[in-house]
Amino acid sequence: MPRITSVEAVDVRFPTSLTQDGSDAMNKDGDHSAAYVVLHTDADGLAGHGFTFTIGRGTDLCVAAALQRAEPLIGRDVGELCDDLGAVYRELQSDTQLRWLGPDKGVVHLALAAVMNAVWDLAARRAGVPLWRLLSEMSPEQLVDAADLRYLTDALPREQAITLLASRESGRRQRIAELEVSGYPCYTTSAGWLGYSDAKLRRLCEEAVAAGYNYVKLKVGASLDDDIRRCRIAREVLGPDVHLMIDANQVWDVPEAIEWVKALAAFDPLWIEEPTSPDDVLGHAAIRKAVAPIGVATGEHGMNRVLFKQMFQAGAIDYCQLDAARLGSVNEILAVYLLAAWFDVPVCPHAGGVGLCELVQHLAIFDYVAVSGSLDGRVTEYVDHLHEHFVEPCVVRNGAYVLPGAPGYSAEMYRQSLETYRFPDGSYWTARAAGAST
Amino acid sequence: MPRITSVEAVDVRFPTSLTQDGSDAMNKDGDHSAAYVVLHTDADGLAGHGFTFTIGRGTDLCVAAALQRAEPLIGRDVGELCDDLGAVYRELQSDTQLRWLGPDKGVVHLALAAVMNAVWDLAARRAGVPLWRLLSEMSPEQLVDAADLRYLTDALPREQAITLLASRESGRRQRIAELEVSGYPCYTTSAGWLGYSDAKLRRLCEEAVAAGYNYVKLKVGASLDDDIRRCRIAREVLGPDVHLMIDANQVWDVPEAIEWVKALAAFDPLWIEEPTSPDDVLGHAAIRKAVAPIGVATGEHGMNRVLFKQMFQAGAIDYCQLDAARLGSVNEILAVYLLAAWFDVPVCPHAGGVGLCELVQHLAIFDYVAVSGSLDGRVTEYVDHLHEHFVEPCVVRNGAYVLPGAPGYSAEMYRQSLETYRFPDGSYWTARAAGAST
Numbered sequence: 001m002p003r004i005t006s007v008e009a010v011d012v013r014f015p016t017s018l019t020q021d022g023s024d025a026m027n028k029d030g031d032h033s034a035a036y037v038v039l040h041t042d043a044d045g046l047a048g049h050g051f052t053f054t055i056g057r058g059t060d061l062c063v064a065a066a067l068q069r070a071e072p073l074i075g076r077d078v079g080e081l082c083d084d085l086g087a088v089y090r091e092l093q094s095d096t097q098l099r100w101l102g103p104d105k106g107v108v109h110l111a112l113a114a115v116m117n118a119v120w121d122l123a124a125r126r127a128g129v130p131l132w133r134l135l136s137e138m139s140p141e142q143l144v145d146a147a148d149l150r151y152l153t154d155a156l157p158r159e160q161a162i163t164l165l166a167s168r169e170s171g172r173r174q175r176i177a178e179l180e181v182s183g184y185p186c187y188t189t190s191a192g193w194l195g196y197s198d199a200k201l202r203r204l205c206e207e208a209v210a211a212g213y214n215y216v217k218l219k220v221g222a223s224l225d226d227d228i229r230r231c232r233i234a235r236e237v238l239g240p241d242v243h244l245m246i247d248a249n250q251v252w253d254v255p256e257a258i259e260w261v262k263a264l265a266a267f268d269p270l271w272i273e274e275p276t277s278p279d280d281v282l283g284h285a286a287i288r289k290a291v292a293p294i295g296v297a298t299g300e301h302g303m304n305r306v307l308f309k310q311m312f313q314a315g316a317i318d319y320c321q322l323d324a325a326r327l328g329s330v331n332e333i334l335a336v337y338l339l340a341a342w343f344d345v346p347v348c349p350h351a352g353g354v355g356l357c358e359l360v361q362h363l364a365i366f367d368y369v370a371v372s373g374s375l376d377g378r379v380t381e382y383v384d385h386l387h388e389h390f391v392e393p394c395v396v397r398n399g400a401y402v403l404p405g406a407p408g409y410s411a412e413m414y415r416q417s418l419e420t421y422r423f424p425d426g427s428y429w430t431a432r433a434a435g436a437s438t
Numbered sequence: 439m440p441r442i443t444s445v446e447a448v449d450v451r452f453p454t455s456l457t458q459d460g461s462d463a464m465n466k467d468g469d470h471s472a473a474y475v476v477l478h479t480d481a482d483g484l485a486g487h488g489f490t491f492t493i494g495r496g497t498d499l500c501v502a503a504a505l506q507r508a509e510p511l512i513g514r515d516v517g518e519l520c521d522d523l524g525a526v527y528r529e530l531q532s533d534t535q536l537r538w539l540g541p542d543k544g545v546v547h548l549a550l551a552a553v554m555n556a557v558w559d560l561a562a563r564r565a566g567v568p569l570w571r572l573l574s575e576m577s578p579e580q581l582v583d584a585a586d587l588r589y590l591t592d593a594l595p596r597e598q599a600i601t602l603l604a605s606r607e608s609g610r611r612q613r614i615a616e617l618e619v620s621g622y623p624c625y626t627t628s629a630g631w632l633g634y635s636d637a638k639l640r641r642l643c644e645e646a647v648a649a650g651y652n653y654v655k656l657k658v659g660a661s662l663d664d665d666i667r668r669c670r671i672a673r674e675v676l677g678p679d680v681h682l683m684i685d686a687n688q689v690w691d692v693p694e695a696i697e698w699v700k701a702l703a704a705f706d707p708l709w710i711e712e713p714t715s716p717d718d719v720l721g722h723a724a725i726r727k728a729v730a731p732i733g734v735a736t737g738e739h740g741m742n743r744v745l746f747k748q749m750f751q752a753g754a755i756d757y758c759q760l761d762a763a764r765l766g767s768v769n770e771i772l773a774v775y776l777l778a779a780w781f782d783v784p785v786c787p788h789a790g791g792v793g794l795c796e797l798v799q800h801l802a803i804f805d806y807v808a809v810s811g812s813l814d815g816r817v818t819e820y821v822d823h824l825h826e827h828f829v830e831p832c833v834v835r836n837g838a839y840v841l842p843g844a845p846g847y848s849a850e851m852y853r854q855s856l857e858t859y860r861f862p863d864g865s866y867w868t869a870r871a872a873g874a875s876t
Binding site: 026028031054056061065095096100103104105106110150151152154256276280281303307309314 | 467535537
């Protein structure tokens with residue numbers, strides 16, 4: 001009976017600010033980073049890997065918080081933990097002293113995500129299946145037991161969640177077979193970072209079309225003139241049929257968002273993403289009403305399930321972009337998927353950063369197989385970036401994620417990558433500091 | 439020209455869990471704590487003191503975050519900082535890498551509160567006046583420049599905020615004179631902690647009436663039978679005229695909150711506080727509609743101004759209980775007071791914990807003098823607890839805060855208290871650890 005013997009947490013930072021990969025109107029100089037957690041066990045070769053995604057400074061805070069969050073796991077029986085993943089989540093989440101620092105938001109919640117991501121990875125590895133399959137083989141009752149429905153029962157009582165999942169049970173096998181052929185559709189954001197030149201934007205749009213993408217996303221929001229010019233270039237290259245999405249990364253107040261998006265309406269964007277504060281449910285509802293038929297999307301900074309519940313209740317968004325490393329892992333993500341299906345809002349998970357693509361492919365596949373049972377309006381983000389650090393990187397073919405086959409949550413990074421990019425004492429950062437000081 | 443020479447941050451924890459002071463349905467074992475910040479200067483005797491309030495584990499995270507937040511202040515000219523308190527707030531707040539870990543919520547935001555509370559304390563000390571007077575002598579334009587109105591302009595454009603403040607300018611002096619006589623009204627929570635026996639509850643209610651309080655608050659939410667018995671005791675002692683408030687500290691889902699509060703309606707509570715998740719704007723609106731005329735109050739876990747904006751827009755609360763150490767200091771608190779006045783919702787700040795009473799007295803006084811100009815429905819929390827650690831503790835007489843006269847934000851703790859209760863190496867904690875290990 002294997003036990004968890006120790007918890008390792010690593011502050012790993014990649015120097016993406018040097019190339020402006022990932023640059024947008026709010027985040028001009030992010031170093032894509034992770035607070036990376038390993039749950040070591042005494043079973044040969046068995047460990048759980050997870051992380052939360054960060055962009056540089058403060059990753060150390062998430063690492064310190066993750067060690068506190070994970071402390072109750074040390075010495076615990078792996079089988080008992082994996083047999084009741086709702087119980088372990090509730091145990092870690094209910095530390096009332098840490099809860100005060102949220103609740104369910106900010107550093108302590110990101111840390112919970114990192115730790116529980118590692119627990120779910122461990123559970124899938126122990127079962128010898130990829131996470132999407134572990135979830136797809138759970139019964140409706142098991143899924144609802146694992147989900148965090150606290151504060152959601154006014155919108156979705158437990159019994160209705162079970163009924164919803166049960167209604168989708170019969171087609172699971174067929175939908176898996178479909179995805180094994182076609183993959184799960186994705187779009188690319190790699191073309192449209194704000195720091196890229198017009199020539200690079202044009203070339204990357206051309207490459208996206210050539211690679212079979214039906215969706216391309218551009219960053220906007222720093223300068224309206226620039227946005228008009230960049231959207232024109234993109235629309236020229238994409239033609240009328242490839243979908244163009246735009247993403248403002250929270251830079252606008254509500255009235256400005258409405259005005260700016262209307263000025264870009266001629267380029268027929270499918271959605272405006274993060275038009276304002278991620279906390280502003282009523283603001284998103286107002287923007288949605290004003291810019292229709294352009295859709296409103298948000299969620300990568302959606303702090304918890306209570307926010308998403310309200311987004312759905314208020315009819316505030318057309319697309320739910322939950323984040324696999326910001327919500328409290330699969331337990332809270334399950335709740336948001338259930339709510340989204342109940343309110344009939346498509347979930348198009350946020351990805352990119354470090355390793356988010358690796359995680360969200362599992363979630364999107366599971367959603368199609370067992371929750372929404374639909375691909376309508378659903379397309380998952382993909383950014384071709386930093387995958388080389390992962391032992392089982394996601395694979396995209398013809399604008400679709402290929403179903404991952406290896407056991408786990410695809411979260412494991414190469415030891416060499418951790419050692420090179422560990423902050424501040426990995427070899428990359430020590431060399432850079434030495435270079436800076438000469 | 440004095441400069442900031444260094445930043446000190448202390449993890450200070452008081453062992454309140456031993457006596458159940460502060461116990462409620464959600465937080466049964468809090469050790470009231472603070473991430474305490476001192477901005478040292480090279481001017482003789484001039485320093486800024488501030489903190490955020492925590493309840494034990496994780497205070498170290500806030501301390502580490504505060505040091506990162508405050509780093510840009512080191513070496514800076516005190517006069518320049520104090521002459522544009524909006525600029526320094528925006529500079530610290532706009533660190534995009536730390537922003538990713540919120541934005542504007544959780545540990546990084548609590549840390550911003552701690553640091554900016556110290557900056558405001560420094561500014562008031564430098565001016566030689568208590569903080570409430572510093573604010574009360576600022577012009578409408580200066581106040582609005584200091585306020586964080588980002589993401590709020592759909593509800594309250596800058597010009598309207600200035601107009602609102604200007605309309606209250608003429609009576610400032612008279613209202614100060616009034617408060618110098620009567621103080622600012624407060625209520626006590628000291629009677630009603632959940633862990634107290636019935637006999638202690640009865641005695642403390644009797645003492646509260648004898649001390650002149652017109653408002654008494656009880657914790658509820660763990661057991662309905664207990665709540666009915668405790669409310670009956672309280673109402674018996676208080677009689678029909680003293681207001682009784684009840685506080686559930688977020689333990690209920692929305693349907694349960696409605697049912698439970700209705701079961702306590704016979705005891706005529708003035709408000710139900712924190713009936714559900716602090717993030718649930720629409721949930722509070724639903725509860726308010728269902729339990730009227732009992733009022734709904736929340737805010738001590740209100741993470742930022744965007745949440746409060748929506749609480750007001752949705753008509754979700756009757757009382758706004760902002761927290762002086764959770765919001766981003768005076769800059770963000772100003773914005774919430776302005777919104778509250780605009781929407782005509784009384785602000786009754788959360789206090790208690792460590793030092794929150796010391797802070798909120800300044801805010802409440804300033805609100806009456808310069809923002810709302812009203813005392814209607816306004817009563818500030820007071821808990822008789824841990825004041826002995828403060829150099830200038832708040833003073834309550836006849837159920838009202840006496841106007842503080844010393845320069846600053848009343849935030850300074852005795853050095854001896856810091857040294858005794860610093861975690862884990864202060865003398866109290868080392869002695870306790872030694873005792874535990876024998």
